[in-house]
Amino acid sequence: MSALFVFPPFRLDVDNARLWLGDEELHLRPKAFAVLCYLIAQQGRLVSREELMHAVWPDIKISDVVLRGCLREVRQVLGDSVHTPQFIETVPRRGWRFISPLSMTRVHSRFEEQSQQEDNTPQVPRPHLSNSLVGREAELAQLQQYLEEAQGNERRVVFVTGEVGIGKTALLDAFLTQAASATDVSTARGQCVEQYGIGEPYLPVLEALGRLGRNSEMKQVIPLLRRHAPMWLLQLPELLETAESAQLRHSLQGAPQDRMLREMAAFVEALTTDRTLLLVLEDLHWSDVSTLSLIAYLARRREAARLLIVGTYRPAEVMRSHHSLRSIVQELTQSRHCREFALVGLSERAVSDYVKRRFPGKTLPVTLSETVYRYTEGNPLFIVNVVEYLMFQNSTAQRTGGEEIQQQLAQMQRSVPDTLRHLIEGQLERLSAEEQRLLEIGSVAGVEFSATIVAAGLEEDIITVEQRCATLARHQLFLETIGTPVDQERRSATRYRFAHSLYHKLVYERLSTARRRQLHLRIGGHKEQAYGERAAEVAAELAVHFEEGRDYPRAVRYLNLAATTAMQRQAPQEARAHLQHALTLLEAFPASAELNTQVREIQRALQQPLLALKNARAVQSKFQNIA
Template identity: 40%
Template sequence: MSNQMLAFDYFQLDPAGARLLKYGDRVALPPKAMAALVYLVENRGRLVGKDELLDAVWGHRFVSQSVLKNTIATLRQALDDESKNPLYIETVHRLGYRFIAAVNTGTTAATESAKMAAVPILAGLSRLIGREKPLAELGNLTKKALAGQPQLAFITGEPGIGKTALIETFLQSSALPALTGRGQCIEQYGQSEPYLPVLEALNDLVRQDEARLSKLLSQVAPTWLAQLPWYLNQTEPMAMQQVLAGASQLRMLREFGELIDRCAADRPLILVLEDLHWSDHATQNLLAYLARRKQIARWLILGSYRPEDVMLVDHDLKHVLRDLQIQGLCTEIPLEPLSEAAIGAYLSTHVKDPDRAANWARALHRKTGGLPFFLMQLIETVQAGRAPEEDVAIQTAALPESMQQLLAYQFDRLSDGYRLILQAASVVGMTFSAETVATALALDWVEVETRCENLARSRHFIEPVTDIPGHYGFRHAFYQKFAYQHISPLQRAGLHFHVGEWLESSRKRPEELATELALHFERGRHWEKAVKYLQLAANTAVARHALHEAAQLLRHGLALLEDKLTGSPEYARYGTDLNTLYAMILQAIQGYGVDALEVIYRRALESVDRLGDTPRLLRVLWGVWAFHYVRSKLDLSLDYARQMQAEAEQAGDMAGLIGAHFALGTTHMNRGELDLALAHARQCLALYEPNSHGALFRLYTQDPAVCARYCLGLVLWLKGFPEQAMTVFDDALALAENLGHPFSLAIALSAMAWRHVDRREPSSVLERCEALERLAEEHGFLLWQAMAAIMRGWASAMLGQAEEGILRIQQGLATWRATGSRWIAPRYLTLLAEAYGQAGRIEEGL
């Protein structure tokens, strides 16, 4: 054991006196932890095996390796160190530990260490300098959450400002025994898969307490458990498929709210969702829903986003944030670049010469603009010896247009083999496995992992992913983008294709990777597979009732189809499927009669004619029927409904026959042919088996049995059987609620609201319309928003608020006309006329 003082950064280690000093103050350490630290420091730079360290500290007594792991954790806590980004003790997976900091010896060690302290200390700039105020704000939010007031907060700032570092520091410094889950949004086709960051955070939570949380998921959030199939036992997958078939976005929101409330009952809960500027519509809806809930619970949801990527474009998140901020339902914590004074104050505690510290601070701030990430990179370059004197290096180091030259310098220093690995890794994404990179490059897996370990150990571009052997991540998005931009177009395409093939052959279900696979195959110039996986990703989004995301994926798929696959054998099949699904989604979210649908359905009919595929033809015919029906072209819609029936009967297609009978019944009803309408509605219900046909909403964007009951109830009402009709409407509403399908539920709610209009019950109309409006706004159903506004306006007029009611009806009619619909327009105008009458505006009413 050395008798000399050993100094590293602001620590001094006295082996003879068994003392560890921090800024001259003693740090308490257990004897075994002290002995382990001394041994590691004295063997600095060398890998110390686990068995060697056990023998050196505990002798030859039998001690489990968990004791050693706990001891290392104690040392890291005393040294303010991190396992993920170590400054002092590095873990070499399965082998042992290495002390990596520079150490000075002798009586002048503290002085010499202080002289150089700024370099390694500044590696933690983003979490140590000038962040006292945001950390205090996070502490206050935590106190409120502990008191039963759930909190939603957003940390905002430009790339490299230190959002992630602040979050990590907050989580590490918190004394709470909180359960913490982290998820991250990724950049994909405009918006990522529905709930992607939430599912990642949820998976992170379950990994920490699988027995309790998987059971809790099964009890209160089965639709979320179905999204994490690896936690199901062998008997559950089929049951979960049924759960998914009946899942709705509204149900998923309610389940998640109940889940986090119960999770936080025993331990406080912190959910971190990073990079929300790439978030999906469904995740934004979930955050808004959770913020508006009034339950007492102990949770904190912490998000981060880049304002410029949200506020300067028409991003959905902008509108969600605006509404939450106006209502005081969230907290924003903006991060600003560090001031010269903040950098100087920090340096003055580590550099003894005040003039030197001031010069450093001035040069650092001028070169980096106070952006913490840039500061770290500049100091690392100085430390690497780019100039003989640190001050000179800071003043002369080039950072034009932020980081480009500095990154180029670091990248060019690497050998060809290391650069090639980083380039291939950048194609995979922000995180990657050595095995995937090796496959993409057709290299030996062990060789690639060895090189990745070397890069991570030297903190060059990448770092190991904690607790996942063989996996790594880029230290910042700048690194990943820089490496990606330095690949030739031809090489980039080849790498993307090989990565796509590798992922395609993995054991994961393709729908879990559909968006990622589409991205790789498109950039790998395999257009057919790119379109295939875009369609699969859209179908997955529809199953999760995330229609906006599905529409975006389909638009991209159709553009790719027209640009790259025109004339190919796959063109007709994909053209039919993509156009039909896209049209049905537009019908749901914009209205059945929007002008764009006519062109889309014409393309779908042209494509399906080439195929001779009856099931596909039936889907197209249904959509064309619906388009003409809401435009009140009843003769044309009747022709399409009859063609649908004939095709379905000839093919023996039960799903098509159910849809055809509903279409015929509804059309005959609106033509005044009530007996025919009654017969077709009853035939539809006779063919419909709930267990077999409960997922037909995926074909028709609505459940045929709910719609047939709507038709049957209205016919009974018109034929003079109001009590029987109300029973049928009640059944329709119960079925829609049981299915949990939002669009079918909107149909059933509208039917009930209309009946209350007919019964002159304005208070009941308001109640039904409020529920319909909430549902329609949540899912973006313009058609039902318009209908609810019109009926609600009539109810307001009947209750004495005539002017307000007239305004609501007029706004609803404007929205209704924008959907292209002409269906029951005269009925709406009678409600407006009656409202004018209530206001005494007789001429306008006439």
């Protein structure tokens, strides 16, 4: 069984020495691979230069140059940045730390699978995976493993992280249903809510305790609270008679401030002497500080307890609000008192399974699931909303053919459904005005853009813009860093992209027509000037900017240039499309001798791709006849 570490979007197969990005295998030299493996194994902990050298080169003495060369190679392969790290953080004069969320699964080799099949030893029954959840089998198995460790009297604290809509709640729904089938597991669940100002202390824990106390099968809960945690019981008046509540309040006057923590620890350890407690606390990015202190306190306790705490949070929210959860998770991770793994988007196969379930018995276009996957990038919430949108737009979808559904999907791709719009707009409104303007410029530049082009669009200093972009990317707010190549002006400029295409689409749609036109002209003019004689390299992009900016003469010029470039690359279909679009734009020009000349020139240029396409069809027909 080999260990597979997942730190999105990468997977690391330690035993087979392989690193994957999606379906693409990436290559590292053996020592660079060993450096990455060691840092991952120490996730969240600071690793000194001496420790790393001893671990990777135990028998020889090497120079700092060799070590730093390996680190540079790892960063290049991961697309990481020293200044805005997503994976490996440098702590000056102290060492390095692997900072990305990390999960681990076990993958059976073919030999192991065969051995297991031949082994007739009775196996301990395991709960069945939820039939209502698609594409989360590995994550459910990971949570089940943590639960089994807790059942073995080892307390566990686990954080499940992910962006809005990635499926954290759905995963926990399935996991709680699965865990409830075990006779020795008690489950309790609490929810943090977004509040303005100071939140209510211990709100999600009290909610969970209340549910546990009202469970008719958990008759020992109230007596144990009464004995070990009377202050907690006092906060749950629905579990007490009025007289007892008054008596408790009187007896607990003047209790020390840390008593709540000690009481809950005593209650948990008493409750879990003969059963396991699974406590789920959701949306901890909105949690009160007291709840987080309690989690940390319970995690650090050395006494044995059959306890599993599973908390969820959105990293972007935590980073953006400077929430104290960030420091607590870091401290618990460094001391190995918690585990953390991030949910990533569903696979294309999982998306296909979901679509088929929603349209049972229907013959669907073969490209439908692929289109949904490409449009949503595997985000479960977006997938659900896309399908709901199709159902809403076409109320007869259950009675019509798959072609109608495909047409509705094509229409949907031109606009963002309102349900998603509200979600994303809520996130946008939390950003500063400067950050919103930065994203607006970026959306006009494209899904991917350089800090240089954004600075030009904002007419601001490049250093200031770089800092803002880096901050958004580091906090996982709408942007991701994709490298630091030399830009068109021969300067080092970090490139960014929108973390999800829907983010790009919605930010762009927020712009007014006049503002959009102005920005396209500004960005197009900057790129035209920056590329100079090399403008052919971005001719198609410049044509879009000038068309959207209503500068049709320049748009036509660059469409013509884009067609020339396409023919140079033996792409006659694209060349034809560019030229035909140029003719369409010319139809809006006032009649003149100059216009007639332009039309004739483009029509002559159009003959070349048309002839190339005709010849290609003739050759294809000839080969078909021969066959």
